[in-house]
Amino acid sequence: MAEAEPGAAPLPHGCPGTSSVQAGKAAACQGCPNQRLCAAAGPAASDPAIEEIKEKMKIVKHKILVLSGKGGVGKSTFSAHLAHGLAEDETKQVALLDIDICGPSIPKIMGIEGEQVHQSGSGWSPVYVEENLCVMSVGFLLSGPDDAVIWRGPKKNGMIKQFLRDVDWGEIDYLIVDTPPGTSDEHLSIVQYLSSSHIDGAVIITTPQEISLQDVRKEINFCHKVKLPIIGVVENMSGFVCPKCKIESQIFPPTTGGAEKMCQNLNISLLGKVPLEPQIGKSCDEGQSFFSEIPESPATSSYRNIIQRIQEYCGLQHSQEKLSNQGME
Amino acid sequence: MEVVGERGNLAGVGHILLVLSGKGGVGKSTISTELALALRHAGKKVGILDVDLCGPSIPQMLKVQGKSVHQCDSGWVPVFVDQDKSISLMSIGFLLEKPDDAVVWRGPKKNALIKQFISDVTWGELDFLIVDTPPGTSDEHISTVESLRQYKPLGAVLVTTPQAVSIGDVRRELTFCKKTGLRVIGIVENMSGFVCPHCLECTNLFSKGGGEELARHAGVPFLGCVPLDPQLTQSLEEGRDFIQEFPKSSAFPALAHIAQQILDRTSPEGS
Incomplete structure (x- = not known):
């Protein structure tokens, strides 16, 4: 640290980013503890798996990522219910992939905890919740509920690659x-591995408080950085x-205007607001869909509206893509 | 003095506590902040090291966001939150x-910064x-x-919310503590x-009740339940004088009790 300038924090100033051609070579990299690592890695060498994944993903029509900078805001609850909602149309095949390697909650929320993944000639078979709804998670590969996945990055990335390349997904609409x-x-890995296959976009989940929005803005910046379209928040x-008294309270108060204000400022669509409903958490604990448990709740109708908007977004994308493909032919 | 040299910048630190949870959004940062306030209330000097690199929330909670860290001969000077x-x-x-x-970093880079921290x-x-x-x-x-x-x-304090989905992740965190030889102070x-x-x-x-049941199941101490206090959340968000506000919060007795249990743990060594 001797050569660092006094008064200046040496870290991220002018860091060209690990995937840049300048990684490890820019002036700002001098003295950075990772300089050698970045320089050696160079710009991300193209992984042959990306091509294999592209082949596999050709029969997957729409790909949606559910993201949030913040933990515990309801990503898994949303993902699970988006899957349930889309699978209500029996003509659609829906797959749910859980890449939260250290904290896989999808098996529990979908009511399939303790299931095992089977190996077949064409790869790992996902676990089916319904005929047109299948799930893959690291949770199915663990020996028990206390089993922890204490892995550093590269091992987690390898697992994600396997989920995309080696799972027998079949023909899928969503x-x-x-x-996590x-x-x-x-x-980075999911975006990179799907870079040659088209991702429709990301749905970003937040809660109303500034503490949460602060992390979510970072996630939005991440999407811009990796050129991932944002479907909405x-x-x-x-x-x-x-x-008891039917009066509404703000448990996580939107002191800075909540997601609405943030979406206005950043010019992103707000897909909807979902009220806090204790029954949602309970349904998740029991592995039930709250769509069937509490069909009349305001949270359910709000969820349904959001899912419809996502369907419309994907439909629109699809037709635009078809048009441009026809134009090229 | 040799010992001081070995411990470097941590030479003057009495006890180190980790706040962990397998699950996100259960209140690790809130509990870390509140625990710091409770220990301070008991007359202790407290430092907080935030190793959540992709989602650092503590500066916002303590209203010191935007402050900068300065460098001196022996390293980085932390930011003080009160006079x-x-x-x-x-x-x-x-x-x-x-x-x-956004801090879009893969593992090795995060590890290097943590070592520096x-x-x-x-x-x-x-x-x-x-x-x-994180x-x-x-x-x-x-x-x-x-x-x-x-x-x-000294060990780790594990934070959970009562639902089964959260408990599941904390069970995995307990296994992490066991495997890495980190003592669990409680849940x-x-x-x-x-x-x-x-x-x-x-x-x-x-x-x-999920947390208490988990503690019993895992054979580790249960430190207590902390209720949701929107007023405290709000005062943390709005940057009112939280040191003044904190003792008025409905969460305060619970936190003071948790802090006391931690202090009790340290007393045989401390005195």
């Missing part, structure tokens, strides 16, 4: 990817109606 | 040019150093535990209930 919080290995846990 | 300098903080939030900048921050004399972590059992956790091992941390159940400010009806938003 692939929903549930992610943050902007690190898992996020969902504000979860927005207000709670007391079951 | 008495009784709480100091180090976070990647202070190193970002813009608060919305542990060796290069000039904490001075502290009774407690609280280390707030969710999971991956790079940040492995690196933090490995780098702190030589300083013999805190956060967001244990919400008292309607209008009719005083208590609703268990995220179910109830």
Whole structure:
């Protein structure tokens, strides 16, 4: 640290980013503890798996990532119910992929905890919840509920690659990817591995408080950085109606205007707000869809509206893509 | 003096506590902050090290976002949050040019910064150093535990919310502690209930009792339930004088009790 300038924090100033051609070579890299690592890695060498994944993903029509910078805002609950909602149309095949390697909650929320993944000639078979709804998660590969996945980045990335390349997904209309919080290995890997296959976009989940929005803005910046389109933002846990006196309270108060203001400022669509409903958490614990448990709740109708908007977005994308493909032919 | 040299910048630190949870959004940062306030209330000097590199929330909670970290001969000077300098903080939030900048780093880079955070921050004399972590059992956790091992941390406080989905992740975190030889001080159940400010009806938003049951099942101490207190959340968000506000919060008795249990643990060594 001797050569660092006094008074200046040496870290991210002018860092060209690990995937840049300048990685490890820029002036700002001098003295950085990772200089050698970045320089040696160079710009991300193209992984042959990306091509294999592209082949596999040709029969997957829509790919949606569910993201949030913040943990515990409801990514997995949303992913699971987006899958349930889309699978209500029996003509559609829906797949849900959980890439939260250290905290896989999807098996529990989908009511398939303790299931095993079977190996067949064409790869790992996902676990089917319904005929047209299948799930893959690291949770199915663990020996028990106490089993921890204590892995550093490269091992997690290898697992994600396997999920995309080696799972026998079959023909799918919607692939929903549930992610862990943050902007690190898992996020970079999923975007990188799907870089040659088209991703429709990301749905970003937040809660109303500034503490959460602060992390979510970082996630939005991440999307811009990796050129991932944003379908929109969902504000979860927005207000709670007391079951006794029916008066609404803000448990996570939107002191800076909540997701609505953030979306206006950043010019992103707000897909909807979902109120806090204790029954949602309970349904998730029991592995039931709250669509069938509480069909009349305001949270359910809000969820349904959001899902419809996502369907419309994907439909629109699809037809535009078809048009441009026809134009090229 | 030899010992001082070995411990470097952590030489003056009495006890190191880690705040962990497999699950995100259960209140690790809130509990870290509140625990720091409670220990400070008990007359202790506290430092907080925020190793959540992709989602640093503590600067915002303590209203010191936008402050910058300075360099001196022996390392980085942490940011003091009050005039008495009784709480100091180090976070990647202070190193970002813009608060919305995303830290898009893979493991090795995160590990390098964590090592620097542990060796290069000039904490001075502290009774407690609280280390707030991101969710999971991956790079940040492995690196933090490995780098702190030589300083013999007092142990980890595990935070959970009462629902089964959260408990599941915390069970995995307990396995992480066992595998890495990190002592578990106990489990805190956060967001244990919400008292309607209008009719005083208590609703268990995220179910109830899961944390206590888990502690019993795992054979580790249960430190207590902390209720959801929107007023405290709000005062933390709005930057009112939280040191003044904190003792008025409905969460305060629970936190003071947790802090006391931690102090009791340290007393045989301390006196």
